[in-house]
Amino acid sequence: MRSYENILKKIEDYSATLGVIGLGYVGLPLAVAKAQAGYRVVGFDVDTERVNCLQAGSSYIRDISSDDIKDQVVHGRLSATNDFSIMKRLDAISICVPTPIDKYRQPDLTYLNAAIKEIVIHLPSTMLIIINSTTFPGTTEEVVKPIIEKKVGAIGEDVFLAYSPERIDPGNRQFQIKGIPRIVGGVTKQCTTLSARLYEKVLKEKLYRVDSTGIAEMSKIVENTFRLVNIGLINELAVLCHKMNLDIWKVIEAASTKPYGYMPFYPGPGIGGHCIPVDPHYLVWKAKEYNYNTQLVEIAAQVNESMPSFVVFRMTMMLNEMKKTMKDSNICIIGAAYKKNVSDLRESPVMKIFELLELYEVNWSYHDPHIASIDLFEKNSVALEPNIMAQQDLVVIATDHDCIDYQCIADHANVIFDTRSKMSTMKCQGTYVKL
Known part of the structure; x- marks a missing residue:
C-alpha cells in the first residue's frame, strides 16, 4: 500500500518522473503533453x-x-535517450511501440515484448506501467x-499495470491528444486509479474507467x-x-x-495507416481461440484490400476508351500517403497502386507535398506544374491533401480520375471522372 500511496502522491504533486517508450505518432505527442503538464519526462527510442x-x-x-x-527541452522537462538503464529513475512509464501484423496477418508483439523486457531488466522498486499500443484483448493479462x-x-x-488505448488521428487538427x-x-x-489520475493530470479532464484491461483493449x-x-460497405456500394x-x-x-440512424462513410482507393487495416486482424486472430469466425470483419477487410485493384481497373478502362494501353502510358498519381495532410506511407493503398503500375509497365510519376521520395520505387515527387499535367494521359487523385x-490540375490535365471526389465542384478543362 505504501508503494501505491507514494506513486499517487508524486502524480498529484507533479514530482513523478515519467517515461514514454516509442516516440512516434503516438508516443511523441504523449511525451510532450506530459512535459507540458509539468512532469519531467524521458522519452525512449531505439532510433x-x-x-x-x-x-x-x-x-x-x-x-x-x-x-x-x-x-520543454530547454526547461529540462523533456529529454530523449536510447539508454534504457535510465528507467531505474522513473515512477511511471507508458509503452507506445508499434504492434503490427505479420505476413500471415497475425499479431506481431516483437516491439512490445522488447519494451517489456527492457522494463523488467531495469525495473525500479515501484513503478506504474501503462500500455498504450493497440493490441488484441488479453495481451496485458495473458x-x-x-x-x-x-x-x-x-x-x-509494488508494481502497477494498466492498459489505456491510444486515440490519436494524425493530421487531424480538431481532435488531437487533448480533448479526446x-x-x-x-x-x-x-x-486503474493510478493510471486514471496520471492521465487526468496530464489531459486536464476525467477519464472513463473500465473494469478490466480486456475491456479497454477490446x-x-x-x-x-x-x-x-x-x-468496406461503402466501398462495395461504390x-x-x-x-x-x-x-x-x-x-x-x-x-x-436523414437526421437519425445513418452515418456517412466515404469510398476511396483503399484504407491505410497503422490502425484500420491492422487492428481488426487482431480480433480475427483472437476469435479463432474461441472457435469463432468473424466473417463480416474478414469480408470487409477483403473488400477494402481489393480497392487498389479496382482503381487500376478503372484507370485501364479509361485509357481503353482513349484507345491507349496501360503499358507506356503517362500517369501521374496525386498523393501517396494513406490519408490527407500526413506524410505516413504505412499500409497506404497508393503503394499497392504503384506496385500494379510497375507490373503493367506504366510510365508513372507521383506528386505529394508531404513525401519527397519513395525509396522502394526510387521515385521523387514531381512538381505540380502546367506542362507536367498536360503531358499526362491520366491524372489520378489518390490522396486529397489540402495543400495541393x-x-x-483542373486547368491543365487532359483526363482526371478522382478517387476522393475532391474536385467535383471545380470546372475542369479536360475529362473529369469520379470513383
Missing part, C-alpha cells in the same frame, strides 16, 4: 536519429511543432502480466473494426454504383439528409 532530433529541440512529426519540443510477475511477484503491490476522452483499465483497482479494436466494416451508372457521392449526400494546387 538514434529521433533521439538526436528531440535532444536538439526539433520535431519530426507534423502534429507537434519544434517550438513545443524546444520549450502476455505482459506474467513476464512482470516473474520479476516482482503479484501486480498491484481517454479509456483506462487496470489489472487491479489501484492500477474497446479500441471495436472502434477501428467499426470503421473497417463501414468503409463498385456496385459504378456498374449501375450511379454517382455514389450523390447517393451518400442524399442519404446523409487542384486548380492547376
Whole structure:
C-alpha cells in the first residue's frame, strides 16, 4: 500500500518522473503533453536519429511543432535517450511501440515484448506501467502480466499495470491528444486509479474507467473494426454504383439528409495507416481461440484490400476508351500517403497502386507535398506544374491533401480520375471522372 500511496502522491504533486517508450505518432505527442503538464519526462527510442532530433529541440512529426519540443527541452522537462538503464529513475512509464501484423496477418508483439523486457531488466522498486499500443484483448493479462510477475511477484503491490488505448488521428487538427476522452483499465483497482489520475493530470479532464484491461483493449479494436466494416460497405456500394451508372457521392449526400440512424462513410482507393487495416486482424486472430469466425470483419477487410485493384481497373478502362494501353502510358498519381495532410506511407493503398503500375509497365510519376521520395520505387515527387499535367494521359487523385494546387490540375490535365471526389465542384478543362 505504501508503494501505491507514494506513486499517487508524486502524480498529484507533479514530482513523478515519467517515461514514454516509442516516440512516434503516438508516443511523441504523449511525451510532450506530459512535459507540458509539468512532469519531467524521458522519452525512449531505439532510433538514434529521433533521439538526436528531440535532444536538439526539433520535431519530426507534423502534429507537434519544434517550438513545443524546444520549450520543454530547454526547461529540462523533456529529454530523449536510447539508454534504457535510465528507467531505474522513473515512477511511471507508458509503452507506445508499434504492434503490427505479420505476413500471415497475425499479431506481431516483437516491439512490445522488447519494451517489456527492457522494463523488467531495469525495473525500479515501484513503478506504474501503462500500455498504450493497440493490441488484441488479453495481451496485458495473458502476455505482459506474467513476464512482470516473474520479476516482482503479484501486480498491484509494488508494481502497477494498466492498459489505456491510444486515440490519436494524425493530421487531424480538431481532435488531437487533448480533448479526446481517454479509456483506462487496470489489472487491479489501484492500477486503474493510478493510471486514471496520471492521465487526468496530464489531459486536464476525467477519464472513463473500465473494469478490466480486456475491456479497454477490446474497446479500441471495436472502434477501428467499426470503421473497417463501414468503409468496406461503402466501398462495395461504390463498385456496385459504378456498374449501375450511379454517382455514389450523390447517393451518400442524399442519404446523409436523414437526421437519425445513418452515418456517412466515404469510398476511396483503399484504407491505410497503422490502425484500420491492422487492428481488426487482431480480433480475427483472437476469435479463432474461441472457435469463432468473424466473417463480416474478414469480408470487409477483403473488400477494402481489393480497392487498389479496382482503381487500376478503372484507370485501364479509361485509357481503353482513349484507345491507349496501360503499358507506356503517362500517369501521374496525386498523393501517396494513406490519408490527407500526413506524410505516413504505412499500409497506404497508393503503394499497392504503384506496385500494379510497375507490373503493367506504366510510365508513372507521383506528386505529394508531404513525401519527397519513395525509396522502394526510387521515385521523387514531381512538381505540380502546367506542362507536367498536360503531358499526362491520366491524372489520378489518390490522396486529397489540402495543400495541393487542384486548380492547376483542373486547368491543365487532359483526363482526371478522382478517387476522393475532391474536385467535383471545380470546372475542369479536360475529362473529369469520379470513383
